[in-house]
Amino acid sequence: MTEGLRERKKRETRARISDTATGLFLMRGFDSVTVAEIARAADVSVNTVFNYFPAKEDLLFDRQDEVVGMLGRIVRERRRGxxxxxAVHRDFVDALNTGDWRYGFHEGSDVFGRLVNASPALTARLREMNELRIEALAETLAxxxxxxxxxxTPALVAAQICxxxxxxxxxxxxxxxxxxxVAAIxxxxxxxxxxxxxxxxxxxGGYCVREAAQETPDEIGESASRAPSA
Incomplete structure (x- = not known):
């Protein structure tokens, strides 16, 4: 579906507010920046900020929904067999090899780590996100x-993976x-x-294995024809 003008403007406004807030947080620390300052810098009203981000922590963790649901998506899309x-191990290694952000280790993740560690509010939100991720993965496994x-079992497996x-x-x-x-690590x-x-x-490792695709009658016949004779 093609994105409409209204949806595009809303997406761009949301990104501008989040980017502005992140820049201010990195310069001065999360707890030292007010929502009013972010609104002024992003050229929007305080109400507009809260329309897009219900809590101040959401301005930094603007990808929370994606992070929380990511492991469940990986499990749902796992390969046959x-x-x-x-599936999670394969995706984790892919993220390392491509430098992707999705597991929290990449160029610049130390800057993010310092910012979070310096704020009790952000540390608490990160713990909450991890709990939500475990719950979401457990629901998918179930x-x-x-x-x-x-x-x-689904909750136990999800907790161990996370x-x-x-x-x-x-x-x-x-x-x-x-x-x-990063290269050294x-x-x-x-x-x-x-x-x-x-x-x-x-x-x-044997839990929640996706069944391999069953062979069709034609494929079974082809397999038999290729089998060595006694």
Whole structure:
């Protein structure tokens, strides 16, 4: 569907407000900047800011919905014969290889980390986002596995996957904050990720595996014709 003029202007206004706020936060710290100052700098009213961002923290975490729903989407789109654990591991490595932001480790993530660590409000919001991500992933796993309402397995699996990701990212960003470059950290992070997801595979790797595509009668016949004779 083609984006209309009104929708495009709303999207551009939202992005301008968020970008303006982020710039001010990075210069002066989250707690030192008021919403009124952000509104003036973005050339909008305070009411307009709150129309787009109900809370001040939303100005920085403007991709919260995307982050919260990301793991569930990865699981829903996993390949045939692929488990939830393997799907997340594959996507995680892809993000590392491409320098994508979606797992929180990339060029500049140390700047974001310092900003969040300096604000109790942002730290609390980040914890809340992690809890929401676990809940969202658990709901997806329950749907994909057709789990019973009282089955705790989806929640347990979601918690373990998210805990592994959180541990890996915390370790990487701490090294970045200590002065190491992304290029220096990446090789070890890939290895640590392989170890972490390997541990998950040994425990929950068989959970929520997408069924492989069944062969059609023609494909079965082709397979039989290619089989070696006794």
């Amino acid at each position: 692929e488990s939830a654990v393997r 749907d994909e596995a057709d789990a019973a309402p009282d089955d705790l 805990a592994a990701l959180h541990t890996l990212m915390t370790h990487a960003v701490r090294r970045q904050l200590a002065g190491e470059s 990446l090789p070890d992070l890939r290895e640590q990720a392989g170890h972490a997801f390997g541990l998950l595979e040994s425990g929950i």
